[in-house]
Amino acid sequence: AGSYAVTVDVDDAVGNDATQVTATVIIDTTVPANDGVISINDAAPLTNTTAVNIKVTTAPTEANTRYKVGFSETNDSATVATWNNYVFNTNIPFTLSTGDGVKTVYAFFKDKAGNVSTAGVSDTITLDTDAPALFTGVAADGGAPGLDTGDTLALTFD
Numbered sequence: 001a002g003s004y005a006v007t008v009d010v011d012d013a014v015g016n017d018a019t020q021v022t023a024t025v026i027i028d029t030t031v032p033a034n035d036g037v038i039s040i041n042d043a044a045p046l047t048n049t050t051a052v053n054i055k056v057t058t059a060p061t062e063a064n065t066r067y068k069v070g071f072s073e074t075n076d077s078a079t080v081a082t083w084n085n086y087v088f089n090t091n092i093p094f095t096l097s098t099g100d101g102v103k104t105v106y107a108f109f110k111d112k113a114g115n116v117s118t119a120g121v122s123d124t125i126t127l128d129t130d131a132p133a134l135f136t137g138v139a140a141d142g143g144a145p146g147l148d149t150g151d152t153l154a155l156t157f158d
Contacts, residue, residue: 002027028113032066038107040094040125047125050098053091054105054123068110073097077108077116102126 004025010018037058041047054071070080071094084092086109096103106120 028111028115030111031115032109032111032117034109034117034119034121036066036107036109036121038105038121038123040105040123043123045126046128047096048127048129050096050127052094052096052105052125054094054107055089055091056086056107057089066109067112070108070110072106072108072120073103075106075120075122077118077120080108083110096125096127100127100129 004027005022006025007020007022009020012018035058036056038054039057040054041052042055056066056069066086068083069086069092070077070083071092072079072081073096094105096105102124103126104122104124106122108120109117
C-alpha cells in the first residue's frame with residue numbers, strides 16, 4: 001500500500017528515445033469503513049411485499065471510500081448478488097427472501113480499488129404477507145341477538 005512514482009522510458013529499435021513519462025500510482029489495500037447507517041423502506045417496521053427500497057442515510061467519514069454498495073440477508077460480502085453505484089440517501093431496490101418474519105439486510109461498501117468492507121451494517125423489517133383473519137362471530141351482552149344503545153359488542157377473530 002502507498003504511493004509510488006512509475007517512470008516509463010522507451011527506445012525504438014534504432015536507439016531513438018521517446019519522451020520519458022512519469023505517473024503516480026497508488027496501491028490501495030485498505031477496506032472501506034463500515035460507518036454507514038441503512039434504512040429499509042424509510043425505517044418502516046413492516047412490509048407486505050418482498051420488494052423494498054434501501055438507502056444509506058449517513059455520509060462516509062472517509063473521502064472517496066464508497067464507490068459501490070451491495071446488500072445481502074447474510075453478513076458476508078461474498079453473498080452480495082449486485083453491486084450498485086453508491087449515491088448517498090437515495091433509494092436502491094432490493095428483494096427480500098420469501099417467507100414471513102423478521103428480515104435483516106446487511107450493506108457492504110466497495111471502493112474504487114475493489115476493496116470490500118468486512119462486516120455489514122444492518123437494518124431489519126418484518127415481512128407479513130398473510131391477510132388478516134376475519135371475525136367469525138358477534139355477541140352483544142352475553143350473546144343475546146340485537147344491539148341497543150350502550151350495549152357492549154365483542155368481536156372474535158380466528
